[in-house]
Amino acid sequence: MLNIIEATLNEVKLGDPQHYRNMSVFPLLFSGKSKLEYSMLGKALNEGHIMITEISENGSVPELKLFNMSESYILLLDGEELEGAKQNRVLNTTLLVYPKSELKVPVSCTEQGRWNRVSAAFQHSGKFLFRRARGNKMSSVHQSLKYGQGYRSNQSEVWNDISQLQYKRSIHSPTSAMKDIYDKEKDNLDDFLKAFPLIEGQCGIIVGLGGQVVGLEYLSSSDRYLDVHRQLIESYTMDALVENLSGENPELTLEESQRFLEQIWSA
Numbered sequence: 001m002l003n004i005i006e007a008t009l010n011e012v013k014l015g016d017p018q019h020y021r022n023m024s025v026f027p028l029l030f031s032g033k034s035k036l037e038y039s040m041l042g043k044a045l046n047e048g049h050i051m052i053t054e055i056s057e058n059g060s061v062p063e064l065k066l067f068n069m070s071e072s073y074i075l076l077l078d079g080e081e082l083e084g085a086k087q088n089r090v091l092n093t094t095l096l097v098y099p100k101s102e103l104k105v106p107v108s109c110t111e112q113g114r115w116n117r118v119s120a121a122f123q124h125s126g127k128f129l130f131r132r133a134r135g136n137k138m139s140s141v142h143q144s145l146k147y148g149q150g151y152r153s154n155q156s157e158v159w160n161d162i163s164q165l166q167y168k169r170s171i172h173s174p175t176s177a178m179k180d181i182y183d184k185e186k187d188n189l190d191d192f193l194k195a196f197p198l199i200e201g202q203c204g205i206i207v208g209l210g211g212q213v214v215g216l217e218y219l220s221s222s223d224r225y226l227d228v229h230r231q232l233i234e235s236y237t238m239d240a241l242v243e244n245l246s247g248e249n250p251e252l253t254l255e256e257s258q259r260f261l262e263q264i265w266s267a
Contacts, residue, residue: 011032012030012203012218013028014026014206018195018196019252020196021192022240022249023192024211024252025206025208025233026257027202028205028216030220034220036220038073039073042228044068045124046124048069049069050068051066051121052121053065053067053120055104059115062155063105064089064104064107065103068100075224076091076094076095078134078138079091080128081129084118085118085122086116087114088110088178089107089110089122090128090158092107092137092151092153093141106151108137110162110178111175111176112159113174113176127231127235128228128231129158130239131238132161133162137153140154159176165242169181171185188241189238192237193237202225205217206261210249211253214239215236
């Protein structure tokens with residue numbers, strides 16, 4: 001397996017840089033074919049191949065139940081948001097779900113002001129947790145794992161990050177829902193999306209804010225990556241919108257991106 005991963009990573013190349021305001025994106029390109037066939041969460045939910053519900057009638061904030069009724073592997077990505085049931089949630093880790101299986105899924109709440117059922121099952125919200133909150137959540141999950149507490153996040157920290165984003169963007173949500181912030185920022189999100197279009201063979205991105213690398217996203221298949229490109233760009237855009245957008249906006253350089261990529265691959 002490690003040989004397969006190494007061979008795949010060696011074929012990944014950097015595309016031409018894309019810049020807009022204080023955000024830079026270097027597309028990651030891969031012309032090969034994934035060794036594993038899988039579907040993405042959003043598509044699987046939309047096509048009825050899987051179902052995600054509350055863990056019980058009463059529900060439990062940090063856990064949901066997933067049923068994969070299909071013959072396919074399903075990939076769930078850390079930070080993907082689910083909408084509905086008793087309150088919106090985001091995934092606490094990346095999971096590859098086996099065909100014809102069911103499991104408990106660790107999650108965090110992204111809608112602090114609601115705990116009442118609006119649907120029997122969840123749907124994909126089409127959103128990812130924004131970068132700063134996702135990084136903080138990941139750190140707290142790692143701490144929980146370190147102490148044998150499973151994939152639990154610091155829920156208060158997640159709520160605080162969302163509250164800070166609402167405050168900085170002067171947006172009110174009656175239930176403090178992260179999705180409401182994204183919906184009200186649609187015009188700004190669309191402007192950034194136009195600047196960072198999906199290109200042929202793209203399987204990921206390196207993202208810079210203010211000239212500094214802030215994240216890398218990579219999937220083993222360009223066919224699968226296209227399902228989440230828009231969502232990932234939007235999630236980084238939310239962070240870009242609370243950075244300084246006036247004055248000089250240094251661009252992330254090719255050299256810095258290449259150096260970061262080499263460090264990741266050699267880790």
